Amino acid sequence: MNPSLFSPEGLAGVIFLILIGVTLIGAVIATCTQRLIRSVVGLAICFLGVAGLYYFLNSPFVALMELLIYVGAVCVTIAFAIMLAEPDENKLLRKKPGMSGGLSLVCGGAIAYGLAYAGVNTTWVSAGAKVNDGSVKAIGVELLTTFSMVFELVSVVLLIAILGALVLARAGRN
């Protein structure tokens, strides 16, 4: 059952452990650093790890989209926001020390422990045989048949988001 370290399965297992490490280290950097620009970089590292996990879950297309959209677009957008608004978190964290950190640690820890406990201790039952292979072709067919309405709605949502961002950011400028 346990593969040796240098078999293909063993090497895949090592890569998986590294990906888990990258994800968690990225999450720690994203939440714990003082300067916001570092925490954006941490977010990008975390999403790199998550993309690797998606690859292990047999969906390279979603892994690629994760890299393109999250690392390529969302992180860059947040970096722009930081450059335009120049927040000084250093000063803020010094102003109200202690209390906020302990409280947030308790909140986050309790929720993570509760969710992990519930997930691990439930017996999950498989819902039946697979009806397709989950390939990119199958995703495309489903997107244009079963989920075509949702697909169109999401494109409308994105269009409205673009217009709303323009309107909000332009208002108040002469």
Place this chain on the structure above:
Amino acid sequence: MLTLSGQLNTYLVIGAILFGFGIFGLVRRPSLIGMLIAAELVLSGASINFMAFNHFLAPDPTVGQIFTLFIMAIAAAEAAIAMSIVIAVYRNYKSIETDDLTELKG
């Protein structure tokens, strides 16, 4: 230890930990952009759960992938809107601290 990638529980625990980090950041961060970053972590924890159930249990393995794609689209829209709100707030208050935005407080 090396067969962790084939177990549903691994992914559930990672998703829960990412969600917990997101909540931790949401409570701890004193500025709007920090909270936005933490919210992205919450969304990605939820996405990992969808993808894990999709791979291990769902009869149709495209549904979870499509749902994750929709989550990504919503997250991108949310990031764009939140960025323009941050810029509008910064222009009016010259600050993005959550403690300073008290205009609507009674």
